[in-house]
Amino acid sequence: MPKRQYFKPFILRKNSSAQRKSMQIAVIEGIPATIIANILGGPILTAYLLFLHANSQQVGFVLAIPPLANMIQIAAAFFMQKMENRKLWILVTSIIHRSLWTMTGLIPFFVADHMQVAVFIGMFLVSFISTSISGVIWSSLISDLVPAQVRGRYFGIRNTIHWAFASVTLLIGGQILERAASEQTAFIILFSIAGLSTVWNAFELARYPNPPFEKSQAATGAERLLKPLKDRSFMLATLFIAGFILLQNTAVPLFSFVMLDVLEISYTQLTVVTVVQMIVMMISYYYWGTLNSRIPTITLLLWSLPIIALSCVIWIGMEIIPVIVVLVLVHILLGVGQGGYNLLAFNFMIGETPKADRPMYIAMFSAFTGLTGFIGPMIGGALYEWSEGGSMWIQSYGISFFTGAAMLIVAVGIGPFILGRNKRRR
Incomplete structure (x- = not known):
């Protein structure tokens, strides 16, 4: 298929079909959402927590909140059976999420120093519970x-566009942190940009269509809950991925903490290596999406996991290679691996699950991966707290290396048996 055909759903025309317009709206709406996520999240989130004087365990706990909040999706999936207006609920919960997150920027002005981290955690938790509810409804919508036949390419290109904005946003955010007169001034600017993007995002969400919702035919809530649990191939894949995420989140979410607090690199260096990751991820989304049009989702998902593991293993290269070179290599591998995982896990949830029961399948996947995703950073934060005052190599690359080695064993040694079996059953 010619390359221009891949971009067909994204071309704006006056006579575009309603379906194509809907797909275009989903692309545009994601741009301000991406700006907010990267102007307030990632390494900038870690920088803001350190500005509020959070310690490693508190940083780990905050980074664990988004996956933990995903467990609320099971309740959201039950609630969706009574829902008639998916668009309205997406709009309300998304506005709550982004408004509350943006309002955490007011904490230094209105909250006593000893309470700032605690108040941030409370607001951040409510914010991400809201977006988790929104997420399961949006995935259904x-x-x-x-259409199923273009999902791989569509989401690959959509994610490529969004990560292009993410890269630019993070680069600008890092320069603001580096060049502003003070950290406080920098964060005022960053949170102001997030506030404007929240308004833009709300406007775009209001443009979404609201197609009829096909509800589950299960007679009771218990039957709806048990449907994914009884799907053996789905649950095997879900439990395996959840276990891998437990290991992954012990190290990967704390990369920014290690770079800022242990290695003490500058904000500019931090944003540069993170932007490298985003650019690589942006490019990889396109190629993963293209491959997904020919190769089964489960197969590609299995390919992406060892790449993420290697991004942790090669931290040991600091023994012989300059730190900044190792960090760039780490983030290149992470960009390729996470680009594949993010796209393929989403396509797995919406493409290999029954339509009427899809919200519960998505919720179940999110609950299991969310629970292990929450535990991982907590373990990682505790490990870094324990290693303080110990050997520098353990703090700088040891924890990442040993975690990556365990991930590699799981991905290569166990993954083919679990996910390969899932593919054969499907």
């Missing part, structure tokens, strides 16, 4: 809007 977008799966109705995007």
Whole structure:
């Protein structure tokens, strides 16, 4: 298929079909959402927590909140059976999420120093519970809007566009942190940009269509809950991925903490290596999406996991290679691996699950991966707290290396048996 065909759903035309317009709206709406996530999240989130004087365990706990909040999706999936207006609930919960997150920027002005981290955690938790509710509803809606035969390519290109904005946003955010007169001034600017993007995002969300919702035919809530649990191939894949995420989140979410607090690199260096990751991820989304049009999702998902593991293993290169070179290599591998995982896990949830029961399948996947995703950073934060005052190599690369080695064993040694079996059953 010619390359221009891949971009067909994204071309704006006056006579575009309603379906194509919906797909275009989903692309545009994601741009301000991406700006907010990267102007307030990632390494900038870690920098803000350190500005509020958070310690490693508190940083780990905050980084663990987004996956933990995903467990609320099971309740959201039950609630969706009574829902008639998916668009309204997406709009309300998304506005709560982004408004509350943006309002955490007011904490230094209105909250006593000893309470700032605690108040941030409370607001951040409510914010991400809201977006988790929004996420399961949005996944159901977008799966109705995007035809199955173009999902791999569509989401690959959509993510490429969004990560292009993410890269630019993070680079600008890092320069603001580096060049502003003070950290406080820098964060005022960053949170102001997030506030404007929240308004833009709300406007775009209001443009979404609201197609009829096909509800589950299960007679009771217990039957709806048990459907994914009884799907052996789905649950095997879910439990395996959840276990891998437990290991991954012990190290990967704390990369920014290690770079800022242990290695003490500058904000500019931090944003440069993170932007490298985003650019690589942006490019990889396109190629993973293209491959997904020919190769099964489960197969590609299995390919992405060892790449993420290697991004942790090669931290040991600091023994013989300059730190900044190792960090660039780490983030290149992480960009390729996470680009594949993010796209393929989403396509797995919406593409290999029954339409009427999809919200519960998505919720179950998110609950299991969310629980292990929450535990991982907590373990990682505790490990870095324990290693303080110990050997520098353990803090700088030891924890990442040993975690990556365990991930590699799981991905290569166990993954083919679990996910390969899932593929054969499907």
